[in-house]
Amino acid sequence: MYSNKLAEALTQASETDKVELAHFLANNLDNGEHAKDSAFVRGIVAAFDRFAQRARDRFKGRLG
Numbered sequence: 001m002y003s004n005k006l007a008e009a010l011t012q013a014s015e016t017d018k019v020e021l022a023h024f025l026a027n028n029l030d031n032g033e034h035a036k037d038s039a040f041v042r043g044i045v046a047a048f049d050r051f052a053q054r055a056r057d058r059f060k061g062r063l064g
Contacts, residue, residue, distance in 0.1 A: 007055030010048045018045045 010018065022044035026037075 003055060007052045010052040011056065013048075015045070018048050022048070 013021075019041065022041045025044055026041050
């Protein structure tokens with residue numbers, strides 16, 4: 001259930017929203033250089049997109 005909600009939110013989120021969340025996660029999960037590394041943050045955003053796509057494929061018709 002939570003996966004569906006998260007996937008739906010990521011599907012509807014703007015790139016700016018996803019980047020802001022990625023920075024938040026990077027800053028709170030890693031106090032080292034990764035938190036400041038834009039490539040690391042872009043990797044997190046790409047993971048969000050892959051997760052949302054996988055959920056869309058898995059739950060066809062049930063996500064908005």
